[in-house]
Amino acid sequence: MLSTNRIKLYRSLQQKKYRQKYGQFLVEGQKSVQEFINQGWTADAIIVQENKSVKFNSEVEGVVISASERQMSQMSNFKTPSEAIAVFKTRNAKKLNLAKSIIALDTLSDPGNLGTIIRIADWYGIEQVLISELTVDEYNPKTIAATMGSFARIKVLRGNLVHTLTPFLGNVYAAILKGESIYEKPKPSAAFCLLIGSESHGINPDLLKQLDPIPVSIQGKGGAESLNAGVATGILVDRLIHG
């Protein structure tokens, strides 16, 4: 049985301050919850809607609690609550593997964009995403939802971009509105880092000065001033991986 206090506690995890206080976050949807379990994340609770047939391919019985539709909607971040909502312990990555490719994000503010980019990393087999201190919380429910389960497989490190990337030996590319054409760049032969800036302000000029990346651009010809940060990341990663 799910007490009112427990529902309040879980619902509070929609807010960053409570995620940080309790070291927990929410994952919605049977498929996404299963991905986290498969990848060895620790579920403190899995709440499933009564009368819905929700099954997991793992030993999770000890933490499964059933709840009414009304209770599910009290905890859910979505208009149509999922049939399963789980509470997992957050993980704080300490360091990245500098021999492997990285997507690095400077002050991204949109939680959906962050999630979309984590999903792109997973699609192309880039296992690590570095986010600046001021980037939106990676455990935001909208971010987790936008990753469609990819969050469970990708290492996300929050830290100082200059300190973390200075020892990186591969090419560092930066998405810039007026950079060099990505279509004329040879495909990197080793691990690379792609640096993406905020939706409204681009990449911090100090960061560009200190990391001295290769500035790259996507060529357009229409009226739009820019592309969505997630879309730009997808196009550039596709060019860096496939040439």
Add this chain to the structure above:
Amino acid sequence: MLSTNRIKLYRSLQQKKYRQKYGQFLVEGQKSVQEFINQGWTADAIIVQENKSVKFNSEVEGVVISASERQMSQMSNFKTPSEAIAVFKTRNAKKLNLAKSIIALDTLSDPGNLGTIIRIADWYGIEQVLISELTVDEYNPKTIAATMGSFARIKVLRGNLVHTLTPFLGNVYAAILKGESIYEKPKPSAAFCLLIGSESHGINPDLLKQLDPIPVSIQGKGGAESLNAGVATGILVDRLIHG
């Protein structure tokens, strides 16, 4: 002065049924409003927040009304309301130019994705987006916001994809999870159409049967099962335009 009834009326335009009833929709943000004015859309009202310096480079004085911060937030779709919200008349495109490229969307349900795709079209100079009858309303405030003003420049036609695209003479490509590699396709030499399916169900099999498009895929190697519809559209359009 803005009456309470007027505020109610404008706020109702956040809902599809009232947009359809009144033939009007909302645009938020000074820059986006200016784009619509520049492109010749008819503004029935432009509400600007009092004590904010909001100016337009056009003759719009007749329709400008000032409002308090509280009134702005009553009309706004966002947590932080814009300094300008305008009411424009909807336009219903009747036909597309079949000699020019088209992005066609089958049953897209996410308003943000639709907006992102309209912004991609504008970036690459593709002037027309065809959406199936069941695609989310193109005048949804989240769609309009995600286009970042590009909506004002792109022709969006809602209609039957088979009927509209059957006379199209250029190549029709369809984004399919297990299609042919986009990297091995030659760049189309003439106008093309790119067909994108719904986020959860892909493209309707009947549509594929009737239009017989060239099935194309983006090659991944990680764990994600798919890419976000907007990201996939960006990558495929980039390959079709730049090879």
